Amino acid sequence: MRMLAALVLVLSASVALAQELTVAEVVAAQRAGAPEDGILTLIREAPTVAALTPADLTRLRAAGVPERVIEAMAARTTPTPTPAPVHPDDPRLAELVRLVGSGLSVELVAEQVRRSGLRYAPTVNDLVYLRQSNVPDAVIIAVLESNAPPTPVPTGTAAPSATAVSAATFGPLVRMAGVFRKTSTGTLVVAGNTVEWRDATVPALSSSLETGAIRAIWLRSEPRGEGGTVSEVCVRTATGDDVVYRDADWASGGGTQVASLFQALKERFPRLILAEKPRR
Secondary structure, rough: OHHHHHHHHHHHHHHHHHHOOOOHHHHHHOOOOOOHHHHHHHHHOOOEEOOOOHHHHHHHOOOOOOOHHHHHOOOOOOOOOOOOOOOOOOHHHHHHHHHHHHOOOOHHHHHHHHHOOOOOOHHHHHHHHHOOOOOOOHHHHHHHOOOOOOOOOOOOOOOOOOOOEEEEEEEEEEEOOOOOEEEEEEEEEEEEEEEEEEEEEOHHOOEEEEHEEEEEEEEEEEEEEEEEOOOOOOOEEEOOEEEEEOOOOOOOOOOHHHHHHHHHHHHOHHHEEEEOOOOO
């Protein structure tokens, strides 16, 4: 009994020096025959107790350590600090996390990223944020792929230089795009070889299309009311999606902005213009 008491004293001294009681020390005391109450005293008097992992629990039980001792260790264990939440460098990713959390399928969210026309250049901090927010790998890959260089202009297509023609802004317009033909309001800026949408409803949905990502442009008339029509500009992208623009006041017969927009697109991208097409 004196030897066991001496062992407990030795272990107590080592814990005081190490400032932490480890699983190995408790197993050593158990195998040396130290009484349960003596080990419990050791646990109570230790400055700190090492965090227990599932493997540690298995090791303690395999060594015959009583459940009371294991529970006492767990009660004294210093909890592992929760890492501070990471905030993204690109604030648009917060909207992406919201979409993932809304219950939409992984495939649908990834497809929305690809079709949105948004360009992401995620930093390491952004990737950590997406992982901490439980964004699936398929969506993260779609974000990474969005930063790929745009499709080059096909050989023989003469694209006007950015400096040859000044930028022109059209709006307010209504834009319809995406899988669900989502409608938003904003302005369209045509500058050089780029068509840039500036969304006034959700700024994160702003996007830019290079000439190489546009397959066709046409003006279309749609029925409105009894005998009336409304004009809209349609742009087909390389993904096969149609993006439609109307005047913001189209419901009351407005069409000035769309007419000016189509004329500007005809002058800048004549090879992309098609004759008026009926709705698909």
